[in-house]
Amino acid sequence: MRDLSTGVEHLSINTATLRKQLPLPAIVEACARRGIAAVDPWRDQVAAAGLAATARLLRDAGIRLSGYCRGGFFPAADAGGLAAALEDNRRAVDEAKALAAPCLVLVVGSLPGALAGRPAHKDIALARAQVEEGIAATLEYARGVGMPLAIEPLHPMQAADRACINTLAQALDICDRLDPGRSGALGVAVDIYHVWWDPELARQIARAGRERLLAYHVCDWLVPTRDLLNDRGMMGDGVVDLRKIRGWMEAAGFAGPVEVEIFSEAWWSRPAEEVLDACIARCKTVV
């Protein structure tokens, strides 16, 4: 296993971690000042800062991406919605390319309308079929552009509204069907928050292998967890055996950045500098 205790060269910050404190340029600047090697920005943050300006900013700061968040949300209630989702995903691929991201992360979506509290139907199998079709179509486009797609399985508590791909096995089954040659064009983003509980985790990480392990996100699972979305913990404050899981990732060949992604009202309410310093300290000691 890599030694993370001596520096920040393997660390990436998912910029959602600081989304309530700072705009993207200030996040990049704060990371650069600490020697952090990579970030993973969200589309709305990039849109606010401008795509070309963000690309320039990153280049000037010497910061690369560990991924780009996000494509996905494929299922729709009608053909027009599906077409719009595919068009939006093509734009996300192009943006990822403009920023030289190593992959576009996919949060695939689920029951149409559920995120707004008005699900159009209850057929999760249909949503799953639409997701696979949507990934297939986006993959065809992304191959042409040369942008790998990373399917992120989301925690089953988000199965209704955010992602109907909920285990690594399920994501890898799709990879097997759409990219049987393991070309590297399609893989997974492993976020420990979503998958730490899975009794299949070690086996599925090994199954994924180097070609399909495109991103690795860390935070922690708090007990108690008070909110289904925005109560993630700082690494070390919860119950996830982070070092064990990173060991599985690296044994399977993963050599990319360890990306910190914390959605947390508690951490969003602290100064950005304090949060970044905590991310660095915890990555050095418990990740």
Add this chain to the structure above:
Amino acid sequence: MRDLSTGVEHLSINTATLRKQLPLPAIVEACARRGIAAVDPWRDQVAAAGLAATARLLRDAGIRLSGYCRGGFFPAADAGGLAAALEDNRRAVDEAKALAAPCLVLVVGSLPGALAGRPAHKDIALARAQVEEGIAATLEYARGVGMPLAIEPLHPMQAADRACINTLAQALDICDRLDPGRSGALGVAVDIYHVWWDPELARQIARAGRERLLAYHVCDWLVPTRDLLNDRGMMGDGVVDLRKIRGWMEAAGFAGPVEVEIFSEAWWSRPAEEVLDACIARCKTVV
């Protein structure tokens, strides 16, 4: 599939559904008045009413059990804790027998201390091993008494604190190891709240088969869900395709009661009579 629209003979009420409104004897009485055939009481409710008195009450009311909640919580931080957990499970088996329950439901536990917010360790694999040992020991005792054990996989969002068995596949793997002969002494309680999201659900219900499908619990998954424990929905108010899942259960041979178990601050705040009538109406129309 059975027709539930014409009566309440296949309906059971898990008495936690009314735990904040009424004591157990009043719940039983209210169910009997409506012709409801079965209930599934919790140990604390039975303890408050008295075991012998509860047995008599049920007999007099002509109400049988669909299960008894609950054994489990096997993992402990030390040998003394493990021994105490096993002793407590033996008592739960005896109580279930005294009440003529068809099975004792097991909520198996997870990281010791996590429920109180002070996890003793982060080794969920250790907790899973202790759970399997605990079930094995309890099964030996329960076989002697003639009380089937029903492992209830809990939703992955409760993996840290309440149950480290989180999928039907995982529960059935344990059944295969501890009761390879499918004797009926060990099986599963399928609660749609915990398993509805699982892409393996249909396949695993079929795999379980009649001998291992010991209980079936219904409620609904709300969007949004505002609490990890006590925001379950009344059937029909959420996104679960209840009829499809019941179809899978019955196709696999399940012929027991459909048990309504709703942990919900919203429903606990309504009059018991209104809740019971809603349970009946929804079971007739959407379950």
